[in-house]
Amino acid sequence: MALNHSSFEPITFLLTGIPGMEESHVWISVPFCLMYVLALAGNFSLLLLIASDRTLHQPMCLFLAMLSVADLMLSTATVPEMLTIFWFGSRKVSFDGCIAQMFFTHFSFIAESTILLAMAFDRYIAICDPLRYLAILTPSVIGKVAVAALVRGVCIMFPTVFLLKRLPFCGHSTMHHTYCEHMGIARLACADITVNIWYGFTTTLLSSGLDLLLIALSYAVILRAVFRLPSKEARVKAFRTCGSHLCTILMFYLPAFFSFLTHRFVHNVPSCVHILLANLYVVVPPMLNPIVYGMRTRQIRERVLHLFSKVGRTCR
Secondary structure (H helix, E strand, O other): OOOOHHHHOOOEEEEOOOOOOHHHHHHHHHHHHHHHHHHHHHHHHHHHHHHHOHHHOOHHHHHHHHHHHHHHHHHHHHHHHHHHHHHHOOOEEEHHHHHHHHHHHHHHHHHHHHHHHHHHHHHHHHHHOHHHHHHHOOHHHHHHHHHHHHHHHHHHHHHHHHHHHOOOOOOOOEEOOOOOOHHHHHOOOOOOOHHHHHHHHHHHHHHHHHHHHHHHHHHHHHHHHHHOOOOHHHHHHHHHHHHHHHHHHHHHHHHHHHHHHHHHHOOOOOHHHHHHHHHHOOOHHHHHHHHHHHHHOHHHHHHHHHHHHHHHHHHO
């Protein structure tokens, strides 16, 4: 007789936080809370600045606004849940709530990866073909990038929801994590999850993995162009900008790929290490991006300095 999958679905999942570090949850929560507050303040400030100043409605600034939206979604989908576990021990989450959190976490990651690729292309055009910059990156093209980021994320994540919904759950409801993610949910099922493993692995390689490869190629071409600059001062400035960009990109991708791959293929990594790294990529890049990208963008930096000088004159 066929099994009724719905009867096996648990009413709730139980998120444990960071196994083995329960006594330190309150202390661990402090840096994560501070980073989340900084991420909210930085990204909302950047969005407000770009929205209120028409002179900032330029390709790079519009890409930064998209990145801020993706950052806010990624951190807000995960960090509040994490903090409620650390502070209040509120570990229960409904099955549908867990699926929703998983969807928005991975969706915003895919969207952010798409935007980072577009920003790398923006820098490539700005440095290697500056005379055609505005002709290539028209408002229409920027709008299509935004739509592509949304559609790509939805198309990849919708099948994941159905792949999880089809699985039977036979009472295994404890998830060793601070938030819900695809493989964390799938491993609680009492059925073969090979399809989930390979779908997640394939889509990760063909989306974020491909994005990272193309970003690396873009910056390799950019650095080659930088070496040819006649001025040493210009080369140093370009290196600093590219270096800061690459550091934030690596902080976004490396912990995420470590989490994805260890969930699927490596099972001897300590849970606390895996979960801490998985938590880093949802809060550190959203905190750093407004600083690194925003203050490294000349128009935004000049606008912020102008506002501070205006406030300073008013206070006198």
